[in-house]
Amino acid sequence: MAIQTIQSVNEMQSHSIGLRSSGHLIGLVPTMGSLHEGHLSLIDIAKEKTDKVIVSIFVNPTQFGPNEDFDKYPRTLKEDCEKCHQRGADIIFNPTIQEMYPGGYSTFVEEEQISSGLCGVSRPHHLRGVTTVCLKLFNITRPDIAVFGRKDAQQCAVIRKMVLDLNIPTEIVVGPTQRDADGMATSSRNAYLSDKQRKEALNISNSLQIARDMVNSGTKSVDRIVAEVIHHLSHSRRIRVIYVQVVDRSTMEPAREILPGTQQLCVAAWVDQTRLIDNIEL
Ligand code: PAF
Numbered sequence: 001m002a003i004q005t006i007q008s009v010n011e012m013q014s015h016s017i018g019l020r021s022s023g024h025l026i027g028l029v030p031t032m033g034s035l036h037e038g039h040l041s042l043i044d045i046a047k048e049k050t051d052k053v054i055v056s057i058f059v060n061p062t063q064f065g066p067n068e069d070f071d072k073y074p075r076t077l078k079e080d081c082e083k084c085h086q087r088g089a090d091i092i093f094n095p096t097i098q099e100m101y102p103g104g105y106s107t108f109v110e111e112e113q114i115s116s117g118l119c120g121v122s123r124p125h126h127l128r129g130v131t132t133v134c135l136k137l138f139n140i141t142r143p144d145i146a147v148f149g150r151k152d153a154q155q156c157a158v159i160r161k162m163v164l165d166l167n168i169p170t171e172i173v174v175g176p177t178q179r180d181a182d183g184m185a186t187s188s189r190n191a192y193l194s195d196k197q198r199k200e201a202l203n204i205s206n207s208l209q210i211a212r213d214m215v216n217s218g219t220k221s222v223d224r225i226v227a228e229v230i231h232h233l234s235h236s237r238r239i240r241v242i243y244v245q246v247v248d249r250s251t252m253e254p255a256r257e258i259l260p261g262t263q264q265l266c267v268a269a270w271v272d273q274t275r276l277i278d279n280i281e282l
Helices: 009-021 037-049 075-088 125-142 150-163 188-192 197-218 220-231
Strands: 005-006 026-031 052-057 091-093 146-148 171-175 241-250 263-271 274-281
Touching: 005 009, 009 026, 009 052, 009 091, 009 125, 009 241, 026 037, 026 091, 026 125, 037 052, 037 075, 052 075, 052 125, 075 091, 091 125, 091 146, 091 197, 125 146, 125 150, 146 150, 150 171, 150 241, 150 263, 150 274, 188 197, 197 220, 197 241, 197 274, 220 241
Parallel strands: 005 091, 026 052, 026 146, 052 091, 146 171
Antiparallel strands: 241 263, 263 274
16 A cells, blocks of 8 residues: 655645544654655654654755755655655655745745854855745644754754744654765765765765764864864865854854864865765764
């Protein structure tokens, strides 16, 4: 039997309301599809904590800038449905753009502090698009919990803050970053990389390990760690660094000195035409 797929906002909302009133706990895993092990591990977490798991698959246009990869973002709905089914999700919510943003749509949600640094600088409207679509997805699917991946650390912090500030009755759960055997963080955008590019992209996760090792061996200077990471990345001809920053894990404010257990190093870089991010807790 195929997994239940819902495209209509109204149908999804009344279905969720029905599930809640018959006592079910709902877990939401918001995604843009092109599902990989990172997403599937979030389904596992949602299944452990709830008894009805909804996976939303929606390539959200409002979180892409005008010259970004919205058009070429991988869309693999058939395979995604199969993966969700095999992993034991219950429902796929796969609305059209018209369903989510009908003509005349004009309301956006903006978090103004945590969003201001890191990706907020290089992708100005990205996080506003993320908070807007997540609030819409929460209102449509009424989840008890929503599960996000730690690779998008700033996104997680911004959504937590939105939930707190707007009194949204959904618990935000963050699952660990999934990595391939070579250490590369799983990401739908890895599909853009040729073998050569992927080999060079590996320097990103390697550089995070270098930072971790420095902290483990007692380095307290953020400047030294950042310089070492940039130095490591500069060996790769294809990599252009967007940012390398040590920040507080919940506020995303830049750190001056290492305080073990409270911070993370965040990296964003272009590998030729592909923008990748990764982070490690320090
Ligand atoms: O992380 C993502 O894939 C997206 O930003 C999200 C949370 C599904 C919102 O479109």
